[in-house]
Amino acid sequence: MVNKLKPCPFCGSNKIYYSKPTPYGTPAHWLSSVSCTECGAEITGRDDKAVEAWNRRAGEE
Ligand SMILES: [Zn+2]
Structure with missing residues (x-):
């Protein structure tokens, strides 16, 4: 995925x-994030939702 x-x-x-x-780390992070190391764009989302959101964004055009 x-x-x-x-x-x-x-x-x-x-x-x-x-x-x-x-979620079990210290500190705990409940959000996933997808970011571009090139331009710094970042999308965050609960659990694995960031991946979904990123791909949705990428697929808009
Ligand atoms: Zn980028």
Whole structure:
């Protein structure tokens, strides 16, 4: 699932960084985030929703 990230919808880069939620970590992060290391665009979402949101955004055009 994580490997299905689309290229950045803003700059087209494939250098996408996915940060998974770590609810049991210290500190706990309930949100996942997908960010572009090229232009800094970032989308966050609960659990794995960031991936969904990112791909939806990327697929809009
Ligand atoms: Zn970008």
